[in-house]
Amino acid sequence: MIFSQTVEYALRAVVLLADVQREAKTTQQIATMARIPPDYLSKILQNLRRAEIVSSRRGVNGGFVLQRPASEITLLEVVNAIDPIERIRTCPLKLKSHGSNLCELHRRLDQSIASVERTLATGTIAELLTTPSPSHPLLERTK
């Protein structure tokens, strides 16, 4: 599996908070609206807060909000807050003569990882909501 289920949930949570604009949402609301098991979500929101992607507001209308505009948050940041993409920089077998001169096996694996990294780094959360598509993230189509 290229993206863990936790990464999928985190992206849903961030996309939801982007979509509701500046309205704070509680863990329970996010869980329901983005179909995320509540038990998973608390931990995910903690990690997103640590990565300064979301922040929480106390009080009557408290809950979670995006800490920055969705146009400034890339998919890569969200993925890396949860399950960091690790490039292969040096020989995983720790062969001394290889070091950072990867053999062809690890060079190709790293190439694949780099392509994922590139795709995720060039997309922002805002784009996910504004790119024309018959299917809006997280929502059933209404006629």
Added chain:
Amino acid sequence: MIFSQTVEYALRAVVLLADVQREAKTTQQIATMARIPPDYLSKILQNLRRAEIVSSRRGVNGGFVLQRPASEITLLEVVNAIDPIERIRTCPLKLKSHGSNLCELHRRLDQSIASVERTLATGTIAELLTTPSPSHPLLERTK
């Protein structure tokens, strides 16, 4: 992590068997030569056998060999034998109106997965050993 540690080990085992040509290697030999924890390796070799990538020979010079020429085994096959790459074909939230019309979030994630799949499908195990490189897979450089 894009590729699990188990995938990394499986690729090493297959690359090793390709490199020693038709010589059968025991689990213990593969573990030592490819630096794979022996406890992991038995399970990995079972999965590779099930995927018809390796086969085992009984007898005095018994052990594991590649079941097909290394030029006919892609990296994707090895990865899929261990930890299958799953594309996103339909809405992970099971939204009825989305179905196979993915929203932009899932379309982009699937694009990333597709790019990994493509890179791995176009490389064969044989190429990993024949592409000119200062670092030969699994081996320290000798002067």
